[in-house]
Amino acid sequence: MPFSRKIIHIDMDCFYASVEIRDNPSLQGKPVAVGGSSRQRGVLTTCNYEARKFGLHSAMPTAQAVKKCPNLILVPVNMPLYKQVSAQIHQIFRRYTDMIEPLSLDEAYLDVTDCEKCSGSATWIAKEIRQAIFDELQLTASAGIAPLKFLAKVASDMNKPNGQFVIKPDEVAAFVKALPLKKIPGVGKVTSQRLSEMGLVHCGDVQKLDQTILLNQFGKIGKRIWDFSHGIDKREVQPHRERKSVGVERTLRENIRDLTQGIALLDKLYEELIRRLERSLPNMPLSAFRKIGVKLKFEDFQVTTLEKTGLPLSLAGFQQLLTQIWQRSKGKSVRLIGLHVNLPEENKHEQMSLW
Structure with a gap:
């Protein structure tokens, strides 16, 4: 099967931490993490390579991170700044292609099949993009180049940080096998x-x-x-990824074990979910939503989700789901509760914007 597409996966290196270090050079060479306070039972959003040497990683509880790395410099999350920098990165992408699929603020797929710059070489295009990000924003990015989406993502992790890796069409079979x-x-x-x-x-x-x-x-x-x-991935780079669900979740200040405690927390979460829905889809009646879900994270950080189609979007519906999913705790305490609603199919025209 001939591979005709040229796909680049760009992944910023330790994005949030790198932005903070760039804006505060005194942090250079020190272990830095961005995240919530240990007093608030926060978790790390990201950390730089100096911090990773101590075994730190994203989603690690801050309290645990500070024990492993007592000299850790913890910086609070500054989402408006990261969004602004992410928008600047996307402006660089758009010099080469409009076929951009953002996965998050710090990573995206680019389809450069029809790009004529750099003599049409995806490898050179990726190099130029990374160089422009470094020259203009003083940040480093890693890139993976391949004819399939999943391989481009795998490749971007091969030479991190600040590197790139290419899987050519005639190398796909051997690469995938191993x-x-x-x-x-x-x-x-x-x-x-x-x-x-x-x-x-x-x-x-x-x-x-x-x-x-x-x-x-x-x-x-x-x-x-x-x-x-088998080297099969027919997914195309989608410039407009559809938003499939709207949700809210809360990490609890203290773990809970009792279902009644969980039910008591649903009122506020449900109110917040409805507010989000009304803000993002003001013209859609609540009766149009036919699939709801509940998520729990236990003391051992295992996550479980339960979704039901046909249950009405109502507080009672979520209470019913929570009662069912609570049985999966098997004696473990709960540290996070989340609610979400899947958007109906006819919502296809609603586009998700990161900015």
């Missing part, structure tokens, strides 16, 4: 462990397997693993 399954985007620790127990460690192992085995074991993600393991 690729560890845990490197596939969306394959987390639990899935990786289950695959390993089945004797599946590399994509090459999956290539010898019947597709139905993975589908039966893993459902939707099983199909994705099978496709990617």
